[in-house]
Amino acid sequence: MAAEVCKPLAGMLVVEAGDRPAVSACGSLLRDLGARVVVAEDESSATAATRPVRLAGKESVRATAMAIEQLLDVADVAITSSDTTATVAFPERRATQVRCDITAFGGSGPLSGIAASEALVQAWAGTAEVTGRRDGPPLVTPAPLLEMEAGAYAAAAVLAAIRVLRRHGIGQEIDIALYDVGVNALAAFLPLAFAGREASRDGNRHAILAPWNSYPTRDGWVMVCAPTDDQWRRLCDVVGKPGAAESLDLATSGGRLEHLEQIDLIVSAWTRDRTVAKCLDALAAAGIPSGPIIDINDLEHEPNLRHRGTVVRATDPQNSVGVLVPGPLLGERVQVAPVIPSFGATKRLAERNRAPRRGTVDRTITFGGFPLAGIRVIEIGMNTVAPLAGRQLGALGADVIKIEPPTGDVNRSNAPFRQDAGTYIFAVSNTDKRGIVLNLRDPEDARTLHALLSTADVLIENLKPGSLDRLGFSAENLRREHPGLVYCSMTGFGHDSVYKGRPALDTVVQAMSGMMAATRQDGMPTKAGISVADQLGGQLGLVAVLGALLAHDADGSGARLDIAMQDATVWAGQHIWNGASPEPCEIIGAADGYVAVVGLDRAHIAALLGVREDELGATTRALTRDEFIAAVDPTLTRIAPVRTVVEVIEADQTAARGLLVSRPTIDGDAWTVLESPLRLAATPARVRTAMPRLGVIDIALHAELTAAHATSAERAGMRAGT
Structure with missing residues (x-):
């Protein structure tokens, strides 16, 4: 949820002319940013259990061939799913229209055109293979996670295309494939495959981090994640086994990954004798990320979700029954639930809608340019969430500068390692970024960060809530010193939260979002194998930043954006609310x-x-x-x-879509990394570089900072002499 109201799409008409969940997810995010969204729906949609979540806050038009043609004629943005609506003849796109087509496999490759459902794409893309217990079969998640992630990426691509439209007067086609999204979602498993290790499912454990699992208590289950060396030491103190932290076998992340059974025995011996509440109290006091597994039917009563308005109750006009719908993720917290329209309620549309055009239009852009050329982003990110947003902003052309502490992003220490001690997961998670090492407790380094922020448009961060505040970089301070800055925090439960300062990692958020309870194997709640909460948090942060940049382009305004992984993960489960169930x-x-x-x-x-x-x-x-x-x-x-991760890496569809690419670093190295799933035809996102080793100096950035410090010192000297 954004802490401020940002409606950069006010006056724009968005049309949904496709039946994939990703289409409605994309439309909902654009609705949150102020667009008028009209849905072309057929008779079968009127009684569907998923209709309330798909239509809330939108308008409905009967999906006749004439209506679709008229809608697409007047739309500023059209969202389609051509593989599942192959019988619909879509009119030619206008030159100034943005049209986004979301399909199973995209517009290229041997699988292109096959109208595969979410479950089948989970199989093709390997995400089913990594979900479930090791001693059982793979699992397909009932929530359409790839559809929802594709919807978020589609919204990001649309916003980038709107920026191009407003600045250069050209629209374009966008190609979003669930398969591309699924391969990108394997980021935590690719390092294992690259290192020649098994990359498969392992229940509620993490692919490359430990301890990370669900543990039985006297009255339920508790999720515990303590993967860093410091968290592991604190967990050992909590469970009364301080000596385990010093064990040579368990002292490092690599050692813990090799001794998972031993770790689980240590933790479960402690949890079995306590209630969920007692476990959580002790773990919270030690700052260990943990949480209960919440049933999907209890979401509207979960304290933080109620506080943030993430799940709200509305009335379905089709049968006057109360239903649950998601509150806005990217706008003002609502006190009144969004209205669900009656089927076909909108009879007439105005003549062609046009968003008010701001500023002058530069038509000199050439095909192949970048949507975010000229934008500077400062990233203070660890692990997955902010780094995911940062690498997609970089692929869209932003100058992303990653700030790391002297010890580096913790992903630089996470196994498996290459022979040169570089880490695969850091390389995969950090592309198209320049880096600088700063100790923000040092006054000189703090001044360097302020110097960078004075040149930046965006700051993204996913540190534990309050961390930057204690270093003097609170949102309030930065907004005073840099009023035009878009400041985006991505945390487990949000800054505006009932869980003040509570740390959270992916599976804890899955547990507290109904996702694990909805995905069961032999009755046991089971996490999605992919890091869905991390990824959705980063994707929603990406969308929020791109929306705020449209407002920033117009009037130079800044924004304070507060993204919660819990909100994003709950939102992703909306298609299994209200008694809806996926196809078996x-x-x-x-x-x-x-x-x-x-x-x-x-x-x-x-x-x-x-x-x-x-x-x-x-x-x-x-x-x-x-x-x-x-x-x-x-x-x-x-x-x-059901493909394995290795089979996905080697698949013809993966190669045809160019999803795995080798990219250089400035210190002469090269890494295999993920290409962006954002496929804009005229101004494509492109991954160009991987990040070098910690502390390698970017010469251009160093020269810029040296000049900035010299200017600052000169000004200080002039003030002293007057």
Whole structure:
């Protein structure tokens, strides 16, 4: 949620002409930023359980061919899903229109055009493979996580394209693929594959960090995450095993990753004798990220979500029943729930809407330019959340300067390591950034940061709430000294929170957002394998910053943005609220792995294979995945192989989309990193560089700072002489 009202899209008309959840997610974020959003919906949508969350705060028009053509004629922004609405003839895009097409596999590659559902894309992209217990089959999450992440990335791409439109007078096409989003979501697992280690599911553990797991208590389950050396030492004190912190086997992140069973025995022996509340009190007092696993039906009563207005109750006009809908993530906290329109309630639209154009229009931009050219971003980020936003802003052309403490981003210390001691996860998480090491407790380094901020448009950070305040860099202080600065904090529970200063990591937030309770294996709540809370926090921060930059472009205004990972993760689960359930998905073993089948029960699958249902398991285990798929559905609309991470890395679709690329560092190295999923046709996002080793000096940045310090000293001398 943003702490300030920012409506940079006021006066713009956005049309949703597609039925993917990502389409409505993108439209909802643009609605939060002030756009008028009109949804073209057909009769089947009127009674769908997902309709309240998709339509809240929007308008409804019956989706006839004529209505869609008229809507797209007047829209400033059109959001479509052409693979699932292939029978709709979309009119040609106007030169000044932004059109975003969200599909399963994008506009290129061997899988392009296949209208795969969320569950099947989770299988193709490897995110199903990394979800679930190691001793069980892969899991598909019931919440459409890739759709929701794709919706956030689509909104970011649309905002970047609107910036180009307002500055240069040209619209463009945008291609967002769920598959691209899924491959990007494997960021925590790619390092294991790159290092030649198994990259697969492991229940509620983390792929490369430990301790990180759910533990039984006397009355439930508690999630505990203490991956840094300092957190591990404090956890050992809490559980009464201080000697474990000094053990040579467990003293480092790499050692802990090798001894997961030993760590879990130490922690669970302590939690089993206590209630959830007692465990959380002790862990909170020690500053250990932890939380209870909350049921999705209890979200509206969760204290922080109620405080922040994340989940609100509205009335469904179709049946006058009370339903839950998400409050605005990027705007003013609402006291009144957004209105859900009746089906087809909007009969007429005004003539072509045009957002008020601000400033002069420069039509000299060439295809291939960057949407954020000329924007400077300062990143004070650790781990995933702010670094994700920073690398996407960098791919869009911003000059991103990453501030690291003398010890570096903690991801520089997280295994697995290359032979040269570099860390894969840091390289994957930090591209298109220049770096500088500052100790912000040192007055001279603090002045250096202020010098950088005086030249910056944006500051993004995801430190524990209050950390920058104690160093003199509170939002209030910075807004006084740098009034035009867009200041975006991305934290677990927000600065405006009932959990003041509470630390949070990905799985703790999943636990406290209903996500784990909704995803069960043999009845046990299970986290999504991908770091969905981290990623959504970064993606929503990215969207909020791009929205605030549109206002900044217009009048130089700054903004204070307060993004909570908990808000973002709850928002991502909205399509399984109000009794809605996804299409059933069966995960079935084959001779060389697993296959996901959607919309067909086991009896139907057995019939297609020509066997009895009780023979299904033995039959499929004798078939390869390709043989299984050819026998059941060669069109690939109902079935997909559950790919491993290594198979995703080597897949033709991954190569065709250019999702893994080798990029250089300024100190002569190179890393395999992720390409951006933001595919803007005229002004594409492009990953160009990886970050060097800690402390390597960027010559241009060093010269700039030297000149700034010299000017500052000269001014001080002149003042002293007068």
